[in-house]
Amino acid sequence: MARNGNDNCNVNGSVWGFKGNIATSDAAAVALRKLVFKMFKNCNLNSRKSILAPSPGDPSASLSFRTCTQAEEAVAAAARSGMANSYAPSPGILKARRAVADYLNGELPAKAKLRAEDVYITGGCNQAIEIVIDSIAGNPSANIMLPRPGYPHYDARAVYSRLEIRKYDLLPERDWEIDLDALEAAADENTVAMVLINPNNPCGNVYTYDHLNKVAEMARKLGIMVISDEAYNRVVFGDRPFIPMGMFASIAPVITLGSISKGWVVPGWRVIQAIEDCLDLTPQPSLILQEALPDILEKTPKEFFDQKIKAMRVSAELSYERLSDTPCLFCPKKPESCSYLWVKLDTSMLIDIKNDFDFCMKLVSEECVLLIPGVALGADNWVRISIGTDALVLEEIFDRLKRFYNRHAISKEVKNLSNSMGTL
Incomplete structure (x- = not known):
């Protein structure tokens, strides 16, 4: 495989006329999957501990x-x-669409009702994201507004x-x-779209x-479209009801991304609905799943x-309660949707932890527990804990x-000494 770079490949003195795509390397550098694989490699396989990796x-x-x-x-x-x-x-x-x-x-008002031709089936949420992003990137000066924290794909x-x-920031x-x-304030005349994630991954909130x-x-x-990621619309367990962004399609153009992977707990099936009427570039998604989709939607009790x-x-209740055993982690709001606990990390309570990435890498090495550092989702010193598993x-x-x-916490003696030095 050719390495990525701007120079032509040179092997055994021969210069070839092809080179890697630097955009691929740049994109992979911020992909969540790359980080997860890197953390898996940091597991201590000799510890005889089972690997607990709920973070995907x-x-x-x-x-x-x-x-x-x-x-x-x-x-x-x-x-x-x-x-x-x-x-x-x-x-x-057609029958799947x-x-x-x-x-x-069933959830939309009369003025926002969809036709079959408004629905576009893709092979998973990530592919839908790729199609939508590519379709709005025609202007070299264009920009897009993404949430912080957000989904790194x-x-x-x-x-x-x-x-x-x-x-743009989300306000805890x-x-x-x-x-x-x-x-x-951040948008300008070249802003083409904003991404909205509701229910929100990783924060676990539902918008009113x-x-x-x-x-x-x-x-x-602003004259922009809203790309509404609603993959978790069937994973709402709080008191606040989910409202689809399509309710407001008469105010601004909306592209909705919805999925069976989260609602039906089948992420491997990879079928998603991207509601749009101007996209026509994609490999064909699984026909078996498209054939099954009408029955899945109609017959699920x-x-x-x-x-x-x-x-x-x-x-969620168990995780929120047990979090108190780890004082350096704090969850500002109990989640009401999705399958994550989004927690703030206080490194001042730890003796040899620099930041959220350092915390997660040492945790997976010492305890074989894989959590996602907030920096991967755009937020420094936060951590995402997946809680969609058995008690x-x-x-x-x-x-x-x-x-x-307990191993990394600053002792009371060290803390008292630090406080006394700070008052000198």
């Missing part, structure tokens, strides 16, 4: 979060039907597409609402109707979601976190 946000291995039999049977029936052995059209097959439109229309694809990234003191004043309405009004004022939400609520696994994770903290 994949609860499907847990018995408490297994998908419903109706979804599994729909896929099996599609595979046996003989109707899913060919190539699919690029936008997705119609089923998605019908499913989503947006950053990676924007870097790859040479689309300038500008950040206001239930992680968007700082709309700062967003407006009033706040989303203000977001839409701001987007109209309400009890499945109720049981999953109950299990997620138990995990016994969560107890072990927090037991190991407690042991790690």
